[in-house]
Amino acid sequence: MTRIGRSLKGWTGGLLDLPQDLLSDMPRITLIGNREMIIENHRGVLHFSPGQLKLALAKGSLEIVGEDLVVTSILGKELTLTGIICEIRYKESGESR
Template sequence: MKRWGRRLRHLAVGVLDLPQDVVLEVPRITMIGHLQMYIENHRGVLHFSEKELRLLLTNGQLLVTGEQLVIRAILPEEILLEGRIGGVKFLEKP
C-alpha cells in the first residue's frame, strides 16, 4: 500500500506540476556558500551544538556539521543556520 502512495505522489509531481518538496515531504535546503543554510520541511531539532545540527525529517534525519554554528531563526518547519558549514548528510530510516 505504501508503494502505491509513493507512486501516486511521484505521478502528481509530474502531471500536476506540484513542487517536489511539498508532495514528497522532503526538505528544501538553500545554501549561501558555506556560511548560511535555510532548511524547510523539517519535523524538529533533535540535537544542536556549535559543531552539529541534527533535524528530524519525515523519512529519517538531516545531519549538518561545521564550526561556530548558530541558529539565527527557527519556526515549526523552517530553520536558518549560520556558521562555517562543512557537511550535510541524509540519514535514512532503516
C-alpha cells in the first residue's frame, strides 16, 4: 500500500471512528471461557483435527490447540469453534517459528 493510501486509511479511520480490525483486515477473536471461540476476518482453514485448528489470515496464521474441537459454523469470514481450548498462537507472515 502506498504512503498516501496508509495516510488516507488512518485519517478516515480516525474521522469515522472505525474499529482497527476493519481497517487493517486483522482477525477479531472472541473467547468465551475456554469452551467457545468466534474468529472473524480469517482467510480459510489450513488444517483441522479434533486437537488443532489452523486458519489463514491476511498477514499470517492462527493456530488453536485443544481437545474435542468442533467447528460448529462457518459463515463467510466468520468461524465458530467449540471444545476445550488450551492454546492460541498468532503467527505473523515474517515469523520463523
